[in-house]
Amino acid sequence: MVRGRITGLAVSDVRFPTSLGHHGSDAMHPDPDYSAAYVVIETDARDGLKGYGLTFTLGKGTEVVVCAVNALSIHVVNKDLEEIVSDFRGFYRQLTSDGQLRWIGPEKGAVHLATAAVLNAVWDLWAKQEGKPLWKLLVDMDPKQLLSCIDFRYITDALTEEEAHEILQNGLLGKTEREEQVLKHGYPAYTTSCAWLGYPDQQLKQLCTDALKDGWTRFKVKVGADLQDDIRRCRLFREMIGPDKTLMLDANQRWEVKEAIEWVTKLAEFKPLWIEEPTSPDDILGHAAISKALAPLGIGVATGEQCHNRVIFKQLLQAKALSYLQIDSCRLGSVNENLSVLLMAKKFQIPVCPHAGGVGLCELVQHLIIFDYISVSGSLENRMCEYVDHLHEHFKYPVVIQKASYVPPQDAGYSTEMKEDSVRKFQFPQGEIWQKLLSKP
Ligand SMILES: C[C@H](O)[C@@H](O)[C@@H](O)[C@H](O)C(=O)O
Numbered sequence: 001m002v003r004g005r006i007t008g009l010a011v012s013d014v015r016f017p018t019s020l021g022h023h024g025s026d027a028m029h030p031d032p033d034y035s036a037a038y039v040v041i042e043t044d045a046r047d048g049l050k051g052y053g054l055t056f057t058l059g060k061g062t063e064v065v066v067c068a069v070n071a072l073s074i075h076v077v078n079k080d081l082e083e084i085v086s087d088f089r090g091f092y093r094q095l096t097s098d099g100q101l102r103w104i105g106p107e108k109g110a111v112h113l114a115t116a117a118v119l120n121a122v123w124d125l126w127a128k129q130e131g132k133p134l135w136k137l138l139v140d141m142d143p144k145q146l147l148s149c150i151d152f153r154y155i156t157d158a159l160t161e162e163e164a165h166e167i168l169q170n171g172l173l174g175k176t177e178r179e180e181q182v183l184k185h186g187y188p189a190y191t192t193s194c195a196w197l198g199y200p201d202q203q204l205k206q207l208c209t210d211a212l213k214d215g216w217t218r219f220k221v222k223v224g225a226d227l228q229d230d231i232r233r234c235r236l237f238r239e240m241i242g243p244d245k246t247l248m249l250d251a252n253q254r255w256e257v258k259e260a261i262e263w264v265t266k267l268a269e270f271k272p273l274w275i276e277e278p279t280s281p282d283d284i285l286g287h288a289a290i291s292k293a294l295a296p297l298g299i300g301v302a303t304g305e306q307c308h309n310r311v312i313f314k315q316l317l318q319a320k321a322l323s324y325l326q327i328d329s330c331r332l333g334s335v336n337e338n339l340s341v342l343l344m345a346k347k348f349q350i351p352v353c354p355h356a357g358g359v360g361l362c363e364l365v366q367h368l369i370i371f372d373y374i375s376v377s378g379s380l381e382n383r384m385c386e387y388v389d390h391l392h393e394h395f396k397y398p399v400v401i402q403k404a405s406y407v408p409p410q411d412a413g414y415s416t417e418m419k420e421d422s423v424r425k426f427q428f429p430q431g432e433i434w435q436k437l438l439s440k441p
């Protein structure tokens with residue numbers, strides 16, 4: 001039972017110095033410090049429950065998102081949770097269509113990342129109050145209630161609310177069996193943790209060997225900085241995993257359109273399943289041209305981790321610009337906007353393979369893709385969720401991977417809560433970790 005009035009919202013700038021080990025490094029982000037604008041909301045319900053939310057950043061700029069969260073808090077504090085969830089669409093619009101704040105968006109950039117962090121905290125609190133993991137809260141909702149959380153503005157030319165309702169109604173068929181299936185077998189995953197661009201070959205080989213021993217069969221390798229280096233690393237990786245395992249490539253927006261086609265054609269011998277983010281995430285027609293050019297090679301295009309909002313995804317789907325759609329739990333407007341993208345992907349029959357390369361992203365997006373399988377797509381074909389094995393020790397309810405699959409979380413909430421000690425130590429710049437690092441000459 002949803003209860004309480006939101007009495008407080010606090011936001012922290014939490015950064016982990018992953019750049020020191022080149023963890024997460026790629027052709028455009030050589031020194032990522034996996035970070036979060038971390039939101040905590042409290043209510044007067046006297047049940048001791050708080051809502052925890054985050055959005056993912058790379059270090060610098062987190063302070064900007066923190067400011068944006070504080071700017072949005074006027075719409076959150078003193079609100080009844082019941083008022084929010086009974087008209088979640090309306091609440092989403094309050095945050096995204098504030099007459100002044102939308103000017104630094106709309107629904108993109110720092111203000112949309114901040115919206116994601118705030119809404120993720122609200123969803124975490126709602127799921128906690130209902131005593132369910134978020135995926136189960138969504139699975140147990142009837143289609144009408146799910147639709148009431150979605151803002152269909154700007155996408156009805158691709159997906160009407162009536163079509164979305166029909167998709168969810170059809171998703172009721174076989175739902176119980178699919179829930180049993182995913183509880184028993186987990187949700188299939190792939191790993192990106194072996195081949196960040198800044199890793200030396202020795203580290204790549206060791207990590208790949210360990211991953212193979214742990215049963216991983218699907219791998220993503222970073223490319224895009226230097227063609228000869230890409231050829232060498234892809235050849236090394238393909239030789240290690242053999243011809244039958246799945247290899248994906250990720251260029252993180254490095255190339256021009258023509259350059260992407262030429263470059264990936266030279267990597268085709270390694271049989272990649274997809275090239276991820278071959279060019280700017282804003283270039284819908286560019287992605288369509290790359291998709292068309294690479295199709296004869298059997299190489300798909302994947303993108304989504306930096307696609308601002310549902311409108312970009314709508315156009316990517318309408319333009320047949322991608323073969324794999326990568327939602328992100330913290331880039332889009334939280335569960336609300338991710339629901340609309342999952343439904344559009346189902347309508348256009350494009351598999352969703354969520355992005356999770358960032359602190360907390362695995363913890364959150366597992367809930368969304370498990371819901372997608374049970375209630376929307378109903379399929380695991382060509383679907384897998386990214387996994388990176390960094391920083392899970394800082395979460396109260398960390399992801400669990402078994403046999404290269406996500407074990408569905410059972411704890412109530414959105415798995416967003418970090419350990420207090422971690423937040424304290426890694427708060428920027430006053431946390432002890434940063435005080436030590438910043439005092440070094
Ligand atoms: C800077 C980050 O680590 C990215 O490289 C990462 O999210 C990557 O794009 C991925 O798909 O995991």
Ligand SMILES: [Mg+2]
Pocket residue numbers: 250252276277305355357
């Ligand atoms: Mg990526």
